Amino acid sequence: xxxxxxxxxxxxxxxxxxxxxxxxxxxxxxxxxxxxxxxxxxxxxxxxxxxxxxxxxxxxxxxxxxxxxxxxxxxxxxxxxxxxxxxxxxxxxxxxxxxxxxxxxxxxxxxxxxxxxxxxxxxxxxxxxxxxxxxxxxxxxxxxxxxxxxxxxxxxxxxxxxxxxxxxxxxxxxxxxxxxxxxxxxxxxxxxxxxxxxxxxxxxxxxxxxxxxxxxxxxxxxxxxxxxxxxxxxxxxxxxxxxxxxxxxxxxxxxxxxxxxxxxxxxxxxxxxxxxxxxxxxxxxxxxxxxxxxxxxxxxxxxxxxxxxxxxxxxxxxxxxxxxxxxxxxxxxxxxxxxxxxxxxxxxxxxxxxxxxxxxxxxxxxxxxxxxxxxxxxxxxxxxxxxxxxxxxxxxxxxxxxxxxxxxxxxxxxxxxxxxxxxxxxxxxxxxxxxxxxxxxxxxxxxxxxxxxxxxxxxxxxxxxxxxxxxxxxxxxxxx
Amino acid sequence: xxxxxxxxxxxxxxxxxxxxxxxxxxxxxxxxxxxxxxxxxxxxxxxxxxxxxxxxxxxxxxxxxxxxxxxxxxxxxxxxxxxxxxxxxxxxxxxxxxxxxxxxxxxxxxxxxxxxxxxxxxxxxxxxxxxxxxxxxxxxxxxxxxxxxxxxxxxxxxxxxxxxxxxxxxxxxxxxxxxxxxxxxxxxxxxxxxxxxxxxxxxxxxxxxxxxxxxxxxxxxxxxxxxxxxxxxxxxxxxxxxxxxxxxxxxxxxxxxxxxxxxxxxxxxxxxxxxxxxxxxxxxxxxxxxxxxxxxxxxxxxxxxxxxxxxxxxxxxxxxxxxxxxxxxxxxxxxxxxxxxxxxxxxxxxxxxxxxxxxxxxxxxxxxxxxxxxxxxxxxxxxxxxxxxxxxxxxxxxxxxxxxxxxxxxxxxxxxxxxxxxxxxxxxxxxxxxxxxxxxxxxxxxxxxx
Numbered sequence: 028x029x030x031x032x033x034x035x036x037x038x039x040x041x042x043x044x045x046x047x048x049x050x051x052x053x054x055x056x057x058x059x060x061x062x063x064x065x066x067x068x069x070x071x072x073x074x075x076x077x078x079x080x081x082x083x084x085x086x087x088x089x090x091x092x093x094x095x096x097x098x099x100x101x102x103x104x105x106x107x108x109x110x111x112x113x114x115x116x117x118x119x120x121x122x123x124x125x126x127x128x129x130x131x132x133x134x135x136x137x138x139x140x141x142x143x144x145x146x147x148x149x150x151x152x153x154x155x156x157x158x159x160x161x162x163x164x165x166x167x168x169x170x171x172x173x174x175x176x177x178x179x180x181x182x183x184x185x186x187x188x189x190x191x192x193x194x195x196x197x198x199x200x201x202x203x204x205x206x207x208x209x210x211x212x213x214x215x216x217x218x219x220x221x222x223x224x225x226x227x228x229x230x231x232x233x234x235x236x237x238x239x240x241x242x243x244x245x246x247x248x249x250x251x252x253x254x255x256x257x258x259x260x261x262x263x264x265x266x267x268x269x270x271x272x273x274x275x276x277x278x279x280x281x282x283x284x285x286x287x288x289x290x291x292x293x294x295x296x297x298x299x300x301x302x303x304x305x306x307x308x309x310x311x312x313x314x315x316x317x318x319x320x321x322x323x324x325x326x327x328x329x330x331x332x333x334x335x336x337x338x339x340x341x342x343x344x345x346x347x348x349x350x351x352x353x354x355x356x357x358x359x360x361x362x363x364x365x366x367x368x369x370x371x372x373x374x375x376x377x378x379x380x381x382x383x384x385x386x387x388x389x390x391x392x393x394x395x396x397x398x399x400x401x402x403x404x405x406x407x408x409x410x411x412x413x414x415x416x417x418x419x420x421x422x423x424x425x426x427x428x429x430x431x432x433x434x435x436x437x438x439x440x441x442x443x444x445x446x447x448x449x450x451x452x453x454x455x456x457x458x459x460x461x462x463x464x465x466x467x468x469x470x471x472x473x474x475x476x477x478x479x480x481x482x483x484x485x486x487x488x489x490x491x492x493x494x495x496x497x498x499x500x501x502x503x504x505x506x507x
Numbered sequence: 508x509x510x511x512x513x514x515x516x517x518x519x520x521x522x523x524x525x526x527x528x529x530x531x532x533x534x535x536x537x538x539x540x541x542x543x544x545x546x547x548x549x550x551x552x553x554x555x556x557x558x559x560x561x562x563x564x565x566x567x568x569x570x571x572x573x574x575x576x577x578x579x580x581x582x583x584x585x586x587x588x589x590x591x592x593x594x595x596x597x598x599x600x601x602x603x604x605x606x607x608x609x610x611x612x613x614x615x616x617x618x619x620x621x622x623x624x625x626x627x628x629x630x631x632x633x634x635x636x637x638x639x640x641x642x643x644x645x646x647x648x649x650x651x652x653x654x655x656x657x658x659x660x661x662x663x664x665x666x667x668x669x670x671x672x673x674x675x676x677x678x679x680x681x682x683x684x685x686x687x688x689x690x691x692x693x694x695x696x697x698x699x700x701x702x703x704x705x706x707x708x709x710x711x712x713x714x715x716x717x718x719x720x721x722x723x724x725x726x727x728x729x730x731x732x733x734x735x736x737x738x739x740x741x742x743x744x745x746x747x748x749x750x751x752x753x754x755x756x757x758x759x760x761x762x763x764x765x766x767x768x769x770x771x772x773x774x775x776x777x778x779x780x781x782x783x784x785x786x787x788x789x790x791x792x793x794x795x796x797x798x799x800x801x802x803x804x805x806x807x808x809x810x811x812x813x814x815x816x817x818x819x820x821x822x823x824x825x826x827x828x829x830x831x832x833x834x835x836x837x838x839x840x841x842x843x844x845x846x847x848x849x850x851x852x853x854x855x856x857x858x859x860x861x862x863x864x865x866x867x868x869x870x871x872x873x874x875x876x877x878x879x880x881x882x883x884x885x886x887x888x889x890x891x892x893x894x895x896x897x898x899x900x901x902x903x904x905x906x907x908x909x910x911x912x913x914x915x916x917x918x919x920x921x922x923x924x925x926x927x928x929x930x931x932x933x934x935x936x937x938x939x940x941x942x943x944x945x946x947x948x949x950x951x952x953x954x955x956x957x
Contacts, residue, residue, distance in 0.1 A: 113634075117643055379562055
């Protein structure tokens with residue numbers, strides 16, 4: 028493979044590229060979807076190809092192909108340089124990269140049981156068993172159980188001398204129950220919605236969630252929601268369950284700290300960020316107890332790796348320290364503009380995509396409460412769980428999220444279940460109202476395998492470590 | 508210009524026949540894609556990302572009895588094709604029976620209606636230098652209005668072929684070009700975008716001018732209280748809402764799962780009499796697709812006719828379940844997505860946007876929405892932000908830009924309150940051809956700071 032990557036790099040050099048890298052990626056994906064007691068999808072896919080990224084005449088070009096041959100390496104490198112020269116026709120400054128040490132090595136993520144070696148019958152029967160338990164609730168009209176496994180083998184080589192081989196195995200699963208009565212549709216999911224929870228781990232991770240053991244409760248809650256009262260519309264304290272808080276971190280912290288968004292390079296599509304560079308080190312993002320890191324080294328994190336797709340080593344970067352905004356997710360090019368080194372957050376969704384600044388594991392560090400203590404300490408509030416819908420403006424300020432379920436809290440006790448909960452706020456006001464975060468025992472690193480960004484679109488696998496937390500005086504029940 | 512080397516119908520059919528021959532399943536479907544897609548991205552009025560991709564895909568669906576297996580590979584080499592077929596068959600063997608599965612689609616007689624052309628050499632061969640020249644027009648329009656331009660120009664071609672063991676065999680090559688831009692003029696924002704099968708219909712000068720004028724005129728927006736306002740929605744905003752409506756309720760799977768607003772309401776009025784929505788894969792005002800990923804020719808489906816719920820779209824799985832025929836709206840691939848409308852039209856009216864503004868005492872003009880998401884699927888309640896040019900209308904004229912607002916509204920209810928419809932349709936994002944609309948009492952529930 029080294030001969031192949033060198034061929035592409037040499038061709039790029041010969042044609043005038045001042046920098047080039049090549050990534051060869053082989054990706055295997057297996058997905059099983061059970062719906063209403065039937066295996067609706069059982070699928071395997073393999074993708075193989077390479078991409079060449081260059082700087083020529085001070086501008087970027089990228090070309091990729093699914094034909095991995097020496098002749099194609101040269102053709103693709105040549106096209107990448109030609110594209111870079113076209114880019115150079117509309118530029119202001121030359122692209123410059125922060126330095127990185129050349130690296131060589133071979134790395135693999137840690138797993139006990141390779142999910143691709145588990146017999147298909149075992150995986151199917153696990154999902155079907157959970158599904159049949161869900162379907163035993165008569166008012167559940169749609170039951171779903173899904174499982175996904177991925178394996179990525181990546182080779183990265185650059186004109187700066189890096190040659191890095193990485194293997195990453197990921198998997199996860201989840202289930203959901205949808206009860207319908209007339210126009211009322213209520214869904215409960217486990218352990219998280221939109222496909223469940225994912226990790227850089229083996230099949231042991233899926234087993235640890237015991238989806239079969241939680242199917243009955245999930246279905247029961249979906250049906251109970253049909254009879255639950257509507258979430259009231261007022262202002263009160265809000266306690267967010269882990270998977271919902273993970274999304275809150277994702278949307279209101281993870282995206283606005285992407286330095287490419289801050290510099291406007293995503294403005295036409297996903298938007299920009301309110302966390303402009305003048306705020307770095309000087310902005311009160313949250314209350315004193317809010318500490319957030321971007322940690323690509325978290326064990327088992329879906330956003331963990333050894334080197335990013337620019338050959339920068341994985342690291343843990345402070346984002347919010349005791350409430351103060353203190354860092355960004357960066358690339359070599361954006362870090363150079365801030366006068367530092369890259370924090371290693373450039374990741375590409377496969378061989379045919381350029382790396383972009385993506386979240387790693389954006390973790391809210393644990394506090395010193397327990398969830399029970401937070402509930403007991405809450406006079407008038409709701410405990411809201413599991414993502415249902417999300418929407419946030421293009422600077423990541425005004426958000427409105429819906430959750431599958433909530434429980435009303437009065438004088439420190441849960442009193443009743445509520446349906447269709449929603450809450451809304453402005454990001455820094457919301458995080459400054461955070462006054463209690465649960466501790467290590469309630470902390471979990473959630474995996475989100477579908478973070479969208481970029482044109483052409485890319486889906487990133489990212490992680491969010493959180494424990495439930497309380498936010499004071501939040502506007503809830505936006506619909507009523 | 509790019510050199511375009513198509514695989515061609517003969518070679519595509521040869522690969523499909525080879526794949527079918529490898530299969531020992533009772534029924535087999537094989538589809539193939541191959542093509543090049545390129546995209547030039549700009550921001551801050553410079554090109555900052557510029558990519559091109561040559562890729563393929565071969566997907567196999569194998570059926571043994573009522574057991575279905577699926578495998579795909581992005582290699583079209585003989586060994587990889589064979590391996591994908593064997594894997595799909597192997598998966599089918601290990602599968603459970605799906606009692607709802609009846610059959611893969613059977614071949615249908617050729618359609619009477621001629622298929623409009625879907626492949627334009629001009630689009631396929633449009634190279635990086637051509638895209639840069641188009642982007643230059645957009646950047647120049649921004650610069651002359653004191654704005655910064657961001658956006659993308661994408662173009663490409665794809666050959667698509669599908670065959671099954673019951674005798675279906677189709678091949679088509681198609682092209683697409685899309686240019687869109689968001690411009691920033693201090694505190695003002697503007698947007699414009701066009702998409703077409705033919706690159707010559709994507710006019711960068713016109714797109715640049717539209718976005719630049721909007722950005723320049725939306726400087727210094729004032730804050731506005733949330734609440735109910737009459738709104739003039741430009742086609743971009745209308746397409747956002749109707750696109751979600753299609754996803755939520757206009758597929759047979761949504762109806763079969765009882766999660767559609769159409770459930771129990773066929774033949775009844777679901778929205779205003781002035782609203783008709785249909786899907787027509789052969790209408791060249793949209794992106795023409797002669798057949799779906801199962802190889803079923805596209806049928807025209809009148810989904811909502813003068814406010815009355817009429818029909819939803821089907822793939823073979825949902826159709827055979829009800830003893831019907833597929834309308835040619837399979838989404839392909841695997842999973843539980845079900846069929847989906849793909850080339851949607853909303854009946855135009857007779858008004859211009861100027862007429863709508865002139866008839867509005869107090870209301871808002873909305874260019875487009877951002878990050879729309881569903882709150883209550885059966886009631887079609889959605890939320891999202893306005894974006895890239897929101898203006899206050901007072902006494903029949905635009906009086907100034909306003910900061911962006913969050914709406915929370917039932918789309919089907921909004922379609923019951925449409926007072927005026929634009930006379931022109933615009934194809935938005937390649938899926939919905941929409942007119943502008945004036946909607947009475949549209950609900951905004953929050954505001955942001957820009």
